[in-house]
Amino acid sequence: MEFSFESDLKEIKCGVLFVCLTKEALKKEKKGLLEEFIEIAEKTDDFKADKSQSALIVLPKGFKAKKLSLVGLGEEKELEKEDLRKTVGVLIKVAKAKKIEEIGIAFKSNFKEKDWIEVCSETPILADYSFSKYKSKPKKKEEEETKIQKVFFGTKKSSELEKIVKEKEIIAVNVNLVRELVNENAKDKNPFLLAKKAKEICKKAKIKCTIIEEKQLKKLKAELILAVGQGAVEKPRIVVLEYFGANKKEKPVLLVGKGITFDSGGINLKPTGYIETMKEDMAGAATVLGIIKTAKELNLKKNIIALMGLAENAIGSNSYKPGDIFKGFNGKTVQVGNTDAEGRLVLADTLAFGVTKFKPKLVIDYATLTGLAAHITGGYSSCFLSNKDELFKEMFEAGNTVFERVWQLPLYKEFSEDIKGEISDLINASKNKYGSVSFAAAFLKEFVGETDWIHLDIAPSAFNHEKESEYCAKGGTGFGVRLTIEYLKK
Template identity: 40%
Template sequence: MKVRVQDSPKKTQLLCGFALEKSDKVLGLPKLDAKTSQVVKQSLKDIEGKLGKMIIIPIVGKKQFQRILIAGIGKKEDITKDTFRQISGKIAQKARELRLKEFSIISPPNFVIDQTSSSAQIVQGVKMALYKFEKFKAEKEQNSPDLTIIVSKSNKILQAIKTAEIVADGAIFTKSIANLPPNECTPSTLANFARIISKNKMKCKIISKPELKKKGFGGISAVGQGSKNEPKLIVLEHNKGARNEKPIVLVGKAVTFDTGGISLKPGAGMDEMKFDKCGGCTVLGIMKAISELKLPINVIGIIPSVENMPGGESYRPGDIIKLYNRKTAEILNTDAEGRLILADALAYGEKHYSPKAIIDFATLTGACIIALGTNVAGMVSNNEKLSKKIFESSKNTTEQIWELPLNQEFMDMIKSDVADMKNMGIGRAAGTITAAAFLRNAIENTPWVHLDIAGVAWTQTATKEKSYNPKGATGFGVRLVLDYLQNM
């Protein structure tokens, strides 16, 4: 899909404009002949500018527009950035449904919303809404119509559109990998993706099974030892900031398939455990976008990747393992594996990079879905300043998060009688927070934010429908963290 920018509408198969609720005009629509103007006025009455309502008007005769689409955006005071992302996504899907080769969207004037912002959201909405995971289908949807944005050209707007394309492509890259089935995506596959995006742009280091054991990555080694697909620790380095500037470290859980190990999961819904790699895929998407944006900062991406399988060499409930930071963990449940591999990666990132902040992403706990549902991610942090910045970026990108507490009472819930800690809390109480408490033990003093994305990483039964999040992986966290990094 190509994106073009024009100052005014030219010949197009579909000219699309927005209308406010109960308005008698389409925002930015050029002057039309009397007959077409009358039809447009009547169509406006039909949809009343209600949010999400659309109507298409065929244009008779040899005109520069074959059709005009009017999309309602609701009341002016209720408009958000996500309004244009969501509605533009719907427009794009309609254009594809009509099998068009191209279509044009008029960016609304500044009195509605800043045109720089709206143009960026239009691009993001269109690109992400047109994404389809069709790798394994014999008959593929070939049609992805090109987009033309009608807006007054300026360097600021052109740059915002270019950035929006890269950010959207980062989210799509994340979705494409996260949607891969487990037989097509092992820890080695993820390592290859990292190598591909790092070429001539970033440093890439892959730590494999023998070295993982030798260097004391007890969590990653234990969880991965039951599978013939060996574990990997993937490290990407984007060093474009000052040499003495401390980096941001991003850590993403990537369990390419999670059976639960010896503590086997129920069969129903186990196919969705291909999405247990979404945290790592998020880090890959962010790092790809960072390198393409050429952000003048230092960022390290660390992805511990394993396949959690039952077998003769699997780790067991009752085992005691030594993590990278030399603390010991009693294993009560092998399905609480994500915190083990993350603890290793977090400790490694802090020790080797002395970062200014650490952010981790993980489909960590089903308890997070019980607590917050499937549209809000859980956040746990040891630093109020960092968590506030992440929360602000979540509002900017409409990737919702909610902060949960982490005090000493929760830390006490994972104390073990026979080791430094155990990998489960007390019963089902505060499951999301006790998992975060385990991770907190891996970090000394670095500002840290943990995002539990178990409910939001892919579309589930209660997931709110969004045009730019088709069924499957959502790429949650890519846009959020890129917003945070760009605002630094």
């Protein structure tokens, strides 16, 4: 997708020029460039710039655009940045439906120029994405999906704005990369294939990539991750990604992603209605890959290590069994209370390995860990838990900025008491049927030591199950990339 600036709206040559106005801006523009068209819109469509209201003028006199669309934003005081994203997302869908490949966008509001340019740089890329690689090619060209080729911004070009566009473009493209990985068939991204794909991506991005395979994991005595994957044909792996954007003596930030390439639930088999989308259970691993690639391309002045803990939780004669006890990388023994609580076992060994080897200043893990997380947040945010409460404020603010929101849940010492085993150090599933999100986090806490650590349960946010949003199709969302880049920048 190409982006261009043009301050003179009359000179934007495109299929449709969208001019988005608040009610207050509408009054001002009645005496400006758009006066004639506003009069037409008011007479023919009763246009008042109400939220989501629009009016279309074909072949606007004096304009190079084929069509001019006035789009209402409502009242200034009620307008938020996410409203701009949703508006642009809808505009992209409208253009695609009308087979228009080149569009112009201008905003008339009190929003700072850089804010709406940020929105218009990332949202078209996000809204234009669809997972269609397995659809048959239409016989007629007019039935093919239209992709947006060019977006004009109705404002003057500056080095500051060009920098914003480039940054947001890089971020959005990598969000779509994560979406693509999450949406892929489980059979085409088993631990071997996903590790191979990560290596290919990192080679192009010039990121160091090392794959720790089954033989090495056995030497490391990482029995937890090995147990989860022992019933699958392709055995577990940990993919290590390294980017150094600061002095190498500076301690890195460690990002750890859960990568269950398909989660059958194991012997505690998942039922119909839950198992069908379990290809998504590697979203955390895809997310850390997307984050480190984005950081590299943005030249962030940070040292980042990303670990992808990969395993397939398959069911078979060699699958690990409820009641079995295994020893983790850090020496703690764990009794399996439920084979469908496998993600925390994979993360446990991956976290302990990362903390021991890289001695990070901060650990953030990403995992579609508990289905009940969505019941807590309603699917409107992900869950944040940490061994240091002070870390929440900045992550919360970053989430609100990019609308990838997080909400803090408690990690009381009682949760840690409830995961202690009777014949082992720990159990992977508490007998307490309440508070599963916090119990899972309490389990992971046992494997990070005293290192500052954030756990993000992204189960509510990583996959659109029911319906698409204005700028995110059904399926993988890429949640966590925009959030973390914003957080790391601060």
